Amino acid sequence: MGKFGKTLVLIVVIVAALLIGRVTAEACATTVPFLAKTAEFGFTPFVLKLVGNEFTLGLQFNISIAQIIIVVFSLYFFYPKAVRAFSA
Secondary structure, three states: OOHHHHHHHHHHHHHHHHHHHHHHHHHOOOOOHHHHOEEEEEEEEEEEEEOOEEEEEEEEEEEEHHHHHHHHHHHHHHHHHHHHHHHO
């Protein structure tokens, strides 16, 4: 598997872990509330008005403790196995 394949597997693993982490955080919000604590960072949207055009630009991230734990877990345990499985 080339460098592109490993990068693609890495992106898929991280996105899947973020989705699973978000679901886990929402499901455990009442029983284990510290997993649902989130941190927000980024910059607020702003409008750029040009002649005849308007562009709204902004980027915000919202990540929970459960997402961080699951991303670290998946990168440590699942990513090496996925690379070996797809390179064989």
